[in-house]
Amino acid sequence: MTPAARLSAAIEVIGTILSDRRPAADVLKDWGRSHRFAGSGDRAALSSLVYDVLRRRASSAFIMGEETPRALALGMLRLGRGLDVEAVAALCDGSRFAPAPLSGAETARLTSATLDDAPAHVRGDYPEWLDASLAAVFGEERAAEGAALAERAPLDLRVNSLKGAVDKAEQQLAHLNPVPGQWSPLALRIALEADGKAPPLTAEPAYLKGLVEIQDEGSQIAAILAAPPRGGQVLDLCAGGGGKTLELAALMDGAGQLYAYDDDLRRLAPIHERVQRAGAHNVQVRSPRGKADVLADLEGRMDLVLVDAPCTGTGTWRRNPDAKWRMRPGALAERIKEQAEILDNAARFVKPGGRLAYITCSLLDEENVAQVRAFTGRHPAFRALPPADTVLALGERGIALREAAIDRPEGLLLTPRRTRTDGFFVAVMVRAAAAR
Numbered sequence: 007m008t009p010a011a012r013l014s015a016a017i018e019v020i021g022t023i024l025s026d027r028r029p030a031a032d033v034l035k036d037w038g039r040s041h042r043f044a045g046s047g048d049r050a051a052l053s054s055l056v057y058d059v060l061r062r063r064a065s066s067a068f069i070m071g072e073e074t075p076r077a078l079a080l081g082m083l084r085l086g087r088g089l090d091v092e093a094v095a096a097l098c099d100g101s102r103f104a105p106a107p108l109s110g111a112e113t114a115r116l117t118s119a120t121l122d123d124a125p126a127h128v129r130g131d132y133p134e135w136l137d138a139s140l141a142a143v144f145g146e147e148r149a150a151e152g153a154a155l156a157e158r159a160p161l162d163l164r165v166n167s168l169k170g171a172v173d174k175a176e177q178q179l180a181h182l183n184p185v186p187g188q189w190s191p192l193a194l195r196i197a198l199e200a201d202g203k204a205p206p207l208t209a210e211p212a213y214l215k216g217l218v219e220i221q222d223e224g225s226q227i228a229a230i231l232a233a234p235p236r237g238g239q240v241l242d243l244c245a246g247g248g249g250k251t252l253e254l255a256a257l258m259d260g261a262g263q264l265y266a267y268d269d270d271l272r273r274l275a276p277i278h279e280r281v282q283r284a285g286a287h288n289v290q291v292r293s294p295r296g297k298a299d300v301l302a303d304l305e306g307r308m309d310l311v312l313v314d315a316p317c318t319g320t321g322t323w324r325r326n327p328d329a330k331w332r333m334r335p336g337a338l339a340e341r342i343k344e345q346a347e348i349l350d351n352a353a354r355f356v357k358p359g360g361r362l363a364y365i366t367c368s369l370l371d372e373e374n375v376a377q378v379r380a381f382t383g384r385h386p387a388f389r390a391l392p393p394a395d396t397v398l399a400l401g402e403r404g405i406a407l408r409e410a411a412i413d414r415p416e417g418l419l420l421t422p423r424r425t426r427t428d429g430f431f432v433a434v435m436v437r438a439a440a441a442r
């Protein structure tokens with residue numbers, strides 16, 4: 007397919023996403039099935055165009071003065087890909103399979119429209135209903151934070167220290183030009199190709215042998231700040247597919263006992279194979295079994311309980327731009343309720359003097375600071391550790407991290423704009439030691 011034909015296809019796919027209100031991934035999959043002639047390069051380029059349009063949906067509509075699929079695509083080429091009006095016109099030449107030529111109005115807008123007078127939610131490309139929540143966290147910087155969330159995310163790897171050192175992984179992946187992470191001593195970052203495509207990392211021997219995992223640097227930092235004690239007893243209560251479980255196991259040097267649980271059996275399923283691949287021998291997976299309390303024997307025994315809570319995922323919009331427009335106020339309310347329930351459940355496993363780490367990939371105070379305050383209000387035996395203490399788990403880098411991030415008494419907030427990671431909130435609470 008020519009670049010112009012790919013653009014036409016992107017306009018068509020965006021049209022279906024908007025009219026049918028369907029997830030972008032599903033619509034792209036359907037398009038692939040009904041256009042068998044398209045090769046993998048075409049499909050990758052198409053999906054990159056579509057996701058880039060979704061990243062900048064509000065700002066593209068603003069500069070083009072309308073929200074048609076075509077306007078969104080043209081606006082994105084200008085704002086997201088930096089094409090000038092001549093370059094856009096060259097793609098829209100009206101030839102077979104190409105979009106129709108630019109109208110006079112489109113040419114004028116692509117030439118001179120700006121975002122100068124746009125409201126924050128447009129400059130920041132996020133849903134208007136979230137403006138008050140984001141203003142509460144970022145104030146006047148909310149548009150800039152939103153704009154950073156509209157960029158593409160790099161590919162971050164975590165080196166599995168159970169299998170080898172960072173320099174070994176760097177050597178094995180030298181052809182991908184990995185760069186050490188800014189904060190996590192375990193991180194390697196790989197830049198995406200110009201069209202947003204990531205290299206096929208999961209086919210690399212280093213990945214197949216468990217030397218590296220795909221994990222955003224913010225997620226890596228969250229587990230490091232939780233500081234799992236080597237030789238200790240740790241419960242990963244919302245383990246999902248095990249991203250943080252594997253890191254905790256490595257941070258514990260394979261010593262002590264790490265229990266991994268998730269109340270969704272299907273989400274937990276990949277963990278078994280991943281634990282094998284990573285060589286994490288101290289992990290014991292506890293699968294839910296109906297109404298049975300499969301964690302009852304862990305009550306009051308854990309040095310650390312990690313709650314990587316279900317959340318709105320507002321901090322990961324770079325990776326899932328479709329999600330920001332699909333999110334609804336009802337979903338936020340539901341997540342807030344779940345988080346409080348999970349925290350209350352987590353408390354029972356923490357031994358006196360033990361710690362409870364609460365992590366979200368959300369930017370919203372409602373899910374972060376307010377949850378910690380409400381929890382410590384309900385459970386006076388717990389108090390939040392100041393981030394000045396928790397960042398020490400990262401040594402010198404921790405001090406710089408705290409300066410870059412948003413530092414609140416309840417926890418630390420990382421954002422793409424501030425720390426060049428996904429958005430993550432990390433709070434560590436300690437349970438008072440038992441009275442003598």
Ligand SMILES: C[S@@+](CC[C@H](N)C(=O)[O-])C[C@H]1O[C@@H](n2cnc3c(N)ncnc32)[C@H](O)[C@@H]1O
Binds near residue numbers: 246268
């Ligand atoms: C953010 S995801 C976890 C991601 C995972 N820790 C990782 O690093 O790959 C949140 C998880 O919480 C789980 N969850 C939701 N409600 C739960 C509950 N009441 N108890 C335990 N897990 C729950 C979800 O199934 C989901 O897998």
